[in-house]
Amino acid sequence: MTDPILATHNLQKSFGALKATDNVSIDLYPGEIHAIIGPNGAGKSTLIAQICGELKPNAGRIELLGQDVTHTNTLTRAKAGIGRTFQISALAMEDTVLQNVLLGAVGAVGSPWRFLFPVLADKLLYSKANDALKRVGLQGDAARRTSDLSHGQRRQLEVAVALTLEPKAFVMDEPMAGLGAEGSKTLTSFLDGLRDEAPILLVEHDMDAVFALADRISVLVYGQIIETGTVDQIRSSKAVREAYLGSDT
Amino acid sequence: MIRERYLNGLVLVLLLAVPLWALINDQPFTITLATRAAIFALAAVGLNIALGLGGLVSLGHAAFFGIGGYAMGILAYHAQTYTPVMELPFVIEGTKSMPIIWLVAMVTSGTAALLIGLLSLRTTGVYFIMITLAFGQMFYFFSISWIAYGGEDGLSIYIRNDFPGLNTLVPINFFAICFTLLCLVLFINGLVARSPFGLALNAARQAPQRVQTVGLDPQRLKLVAFVLSGVITGLAGALFADLNRFVSPTMFSWQTSGEIMIFVILGGTARLCGPVVGAVVFVMLEHALGGLSEYWHIYLGALLLLVVLFARGGLVGLISGRAVAHD
Incomplete structure (x- = not known):
């Protein structure tokens, strides 16, 4: 198997008692779209901010093209090949x-x-x-x-x-947010073609887009990855369903 | 609506026409007023690079204006007293040559801007305003206590400095020097605004996060803009001291910083000739209303209030509409 373009290893970030990122290890291989989904407040944006260098993790490692970039700033990572888009247009x-x-x-x-x-x-x-x-x-x-x-x-x-x-890897924070059905469809087909150019780490709420695009999906809940797998695996995962819909209590 | 580039041309032609008219009608004081406006405009063009392009609200630009002024004052003072500026570790003589004085004024104010910028740019917003104000005040009180150069009374220079081939004591000649420098700096400002640097700086003001994610350092861009800004305002300070043949701590005062900022806001922030319009209107009001009342600033205040409330793009914006990104 080829080496991942982008990877995090046991990443941790706490704000006081809150563990926003709890031991997160994800990776992004050439040619793939790896989606990260999770309910509001799951820590998706915190994770992205660490990957892009805006937040320093408390522990763990971030690698880009095999190089440890954990202690570099946004600028260096942008130069090293992270192409980022923002949730709120900047x-x-x-x-x-x-x-x-x-x-x-x-x-x-x-x-x-x-x-x-x-x-x-x-x-x-x-x-x-x-x-x-x-x-x-x-x-x-x-x-x-x-x-x-x-x-x-x-x-x-x-x-x-x-x-x-x-860039060597795209990191996209909710590119579909606020798009209508038509706009979302157009962007989906565009991103679909983009993966050959550089893999995409995609944080997205629009499940139709995620299921249409993602090669792999990681589900983030309370700062932890509870499941990583293909679309079908995630769809049929009991843990994911519980996290999203709540367990029977 | 008049397109901005035509308005710019018109403003500069008017600024040139008034002293020429005054020359024909033998009114040297009007020429001096126009020169004053041109120098204020130059100082404000400097601030406009930091404020307009970089979004840096500096309330300490009097520091650079004053440094330019004192660079002229100190060099000319030593030249007229035939004493060296310093002897150790090497001898520096005074000079009456304008180009050398300008160079010294620009280098010293640029260096000060670099040091002030390095510290101030760690902050943003109201803290940036306060820290630049504090630096300005430091220079102000330093100049008051600097007895060797007149302290609170300032320094008088008896003869205006020399420019090769021109009798600078003739008002129209000195106006020509100031006006030419103003046009030159405006031309450079226009180029900078359209350059890759200007583009990046403009974006660093609006969306610093974005600038970082494309691999550029917004802080460094702003620092360079601040230095560039300080250099131009410093040059204006040297000219202002030469116009009055006098420098005093007033040049360093926070009122001076405020006035330079008023020129920019009155004329139009980030508009190429905004500072020129602002400075000209200021000098006109000062002249017309100053004779009526010592408290003419009341009217200036009212005008500023109206402009801020109803003409966000300043007077230039009022006449030319909102800025065209790339004309």
């Missing part, structure tokens, strides 16, 4: 759509220290940005102000920015 709302993807391109090329050269005249940056917009279907909206976009389009833009980075 975009420069006053800027145009194109400027937002250009930012990704500037980050990917790693050259923000040019002061007198117009960013739009840089062919490499422009083509990277434009390609990403085309792929998510926003090329017609390049000149629009981001705050004027619909919620769904903002989600697409989030993905487009991550695309410009050509």
Whole structure:
């Protein structure tokens, strides 16, 4: 078996007495979509924040491409190949759509220290940005102000920015959140094709999307992974059903 | 609505036309007023890079304005008294040459901005405002206690400094120098705003988290913007001292920081010529109302209130509408 692109080993994070992440070990292999599901407050966002470097775990290890990145910051991990999208769109709302993807391109090329050269005249940056917009279907909206976009389009833009980075692994925090049925369907088919480019660690509430996309699913409850398996295994798991629907009491 | 780039052109043409008109009609004081406006505008263009692009609400920009002023004052003072600035470990002589004074003013204020920025940028929001204010006040009280350079009374310089090939004591010549520098800095500001750095800085203000996840350091971007901002405001300080041929601790006072910020907000934050409009309106009000009452700031306050309440993009925003991301 090939090595995982991204893995956590016995990750732990507590806030006072609350164990938000309790001994979590997950991995992400090339070409797969690994979904993490769980009820509200299960610790999904805390887990993502640790994987992306925004929170320091109390114990455990995070590896990216076999390298221990546990003690590095967000910046280093982004450079090392984590392409992240946010649950609540974190975009420069006053800027145009194109400027937002250009930012990704500037980050990917790693050259923000040019002061007198117009960013739009840089062919490499422009083509990277434009390609990403085309792929998510926003090329017609390049000149629009981001705050004027619909919620769904903002989600697409989030993905487009991550695309410009050509990451080794995508980490997506509820990309479907707030999308209508149609938008959710479009994004699902897009993400479906994306896995060949880089594997996706997908935190998602939209179960239709998760069941349609995921190669493997991990179920997180009270900070613990109670089950990891294929869609069918998770569907038929008693533990999962109990966690979601409650046991008979 | 007038498109912003036309408005910018119009503002600069007006700022140039008034002193030319004054020259023909032999009104040197009007030229001095226009020069004052141009220098204030330059100081505010500096702040606008930190405030407008970087979102850094600095209430300590008087520090850089004052450092620029004292750089001029100290160098010129030693030149006119024929004493060296320092002798150990090596001799530094005073100078009356503007370009050298500008360079010294920009390097010293840039260095101060780097040090202040390194500490201040660890904080955000109201703490950032307070810490920059505190630094400004430190410089203010230091200059008051610096007896060697006049302490509270400040330093008078008898003759305006030299610029190669120009008689700088002729008001229109000195205006030409200040106006040219203003245009040059505005041009550079325009380029920076459209550059990869400007793009990243702009995003660092709006969504720092996003900037990090694309592998860029928002703090470092802001620090560079703060230094750039300090350098420009420092240059303006040197020119201001040269205009008055006088420097005093007032240049370091928090009122000065406040006034520079008022120029920016009045004209339009993050708008290229916002600071110019703000500074011009300020100088006009100061001149027109200052004669009527010592308390003319009341009217300025009322105007500022109206602008903040009803014209969020400042006067430029009022005339040109909301900013076009890339014109």
